[in-house]
Amino acid sequence: MSRLFPQHKVRPDQAGFIRRGLAFSIDAVIIGLLSLLVYLAIFEIRAAASRERGIISQASQALKEGSGFSIRMREDKREERALKESFLKILKESISGAEYERAGRMSAEEIYHAFEKELVAAGYKHRFIFVDEVFNVIKEYFISLLYFVLFFRFGGRTPGKRLFRLKVVDLEGKPRLGWYQSFERAHGYVCSGLFASLGFWQVLWNREGLAMHDKIAGTTVVKPPQKKRPRKPKKTDEKPPGRQPDS
Numbered sequence: 552m553s554r555l556f557p558q559h560k561v562r563p564d565q566a567g568f569i570r571r572g573l574a575f576s577i578d579a580v581i582i583g584l585l586s587l588l589v590y591l592a593i594f595e596i597r598a599a600a601s602r603e604r605g606i607i608s609q610a611s612q613a614l615k616e617g618s619g620f621s622i623r624m625r626e627d628k629r630e631e632r633a634l635k636e637s638f639l640k641i642l643k644e645s646i647s648g649a650e651y652e653r654a655g656r657m658s659a660e661e662i663y664h665a666f667e668k669e670l671v672a673a674g675y676k677h678r679f680i681f682v683d684e685v686f687n688v689i690k691e692y693f694i695s696l697l698y699f700v701l702f703f704r705f706g707g708r709t710p711g712k713r714l715f716r717l718k719v720v721d722l723e724g725k726p727r728l729g730w731y732q733s734f735e736r737a738h739g740y741v742c743s744g745l746f747a748s749l750g751f752w753q754v755l756w757n758r759e760g761l762a763m764h765d766k767i768a769g770t771t772v773v774k775p776p777q778k779k780r781p782r783k784p785k786k787t788d789e790k791p792p793g794r795q796p797d798s
Contacts, residue, residue: 560759561722561759561760561761562720562771564774564775565760565771565774566773568754568755570774571754571762572751573715574709574711574712574714574717575711576711577710577711577714577715578698578709578710581710582690582695582698585694585698586686586689586690586694587686589693589694590682590685591606591607593685594606594685609678609680610622610678610680612678613680616676616678617676618676618677618678619675619676619677619678620678620679620680622680622681622682631659634659635657635659635662638654638659638663638666638675639655641669641670641673642654642662642666642669642673645669645672645673646666646669660679663677663679691741695740696734696738699736699740700730701733703719703733703736703737704727704730705727706718707719707728712772716774716777717772717773717774718772718774719770719772720770720771720772721770722765722770723769728768728770732768732770733768735767735768735769736765736767736768736770738767739763739764739765739767739768740764743762743763743764749763750764
């Protein structure tokens with residue numbers, strides 16, 4: 552058990568795996584939202600130039616029609632599987648066995664277009680809104696890098712780490728991370744995410760409690776002590792000592 556959860560760490564105030572994971576999850580959500588906003592802006596400009604309907608207008612139209620809609624990548628297998636299962640569940644009682652088997656070999660979008668009348672009759676309307684590979688390029692190579700590099704360089708705290716009172720520090724004790732070191736750590740997340748994110752899980756069994764991106768950049772994550780606010784002196788009714796009035 553001691554090998555799995557090492558007690559010897561680089562610093563005694565080093566943060567634990569769960570706290571670090573929660574902070575990173577908050578940052579991932581923020582990055583996703585920022586990337587979506589940037590992508591929407593680019594997509595709407597591109598759609599306006601080509602006189603096509605943008606994502607916002609497609610979503611607005613779906614809401615006006617009272618239908619559901621999904622904004623997703625075509626390669627998103629998890630969402631594709633969930634949507635396909637919901638379609639097949641609706642169609643199971645309304646189409647023949649042969650048609651049901653044929654639908655099972657289709658994608659979610661193909662099922663909807665092939666059996667739209669049956670789905671609409673069952674009270675289900677849906678609009679597919681797809682985002683292209685540009686979204687991943689914006690998210691992975693622009694927003695993520697800028698987000699982590701800037702926050703690591705200026706203060707060592709992303710919003711997620713600030714929320715959980717964590718800070719990225721240099722292993723050699725430098726007062727703050729340099730530009731290249733911040734880039735190394737940000738890019739190191741890519742390496743840590745490979746092979747079922749083993750680089751992140753490495754914190755659990757590494758002798759010094761370091762993740763792969765920590766080793767790449769020469770950093771670690773600590774939980775700094777909270778600054779105690781000075782207490783205000785209590786007000787008392789006692790008068791300061793002074794000259795007594797003559798009687």
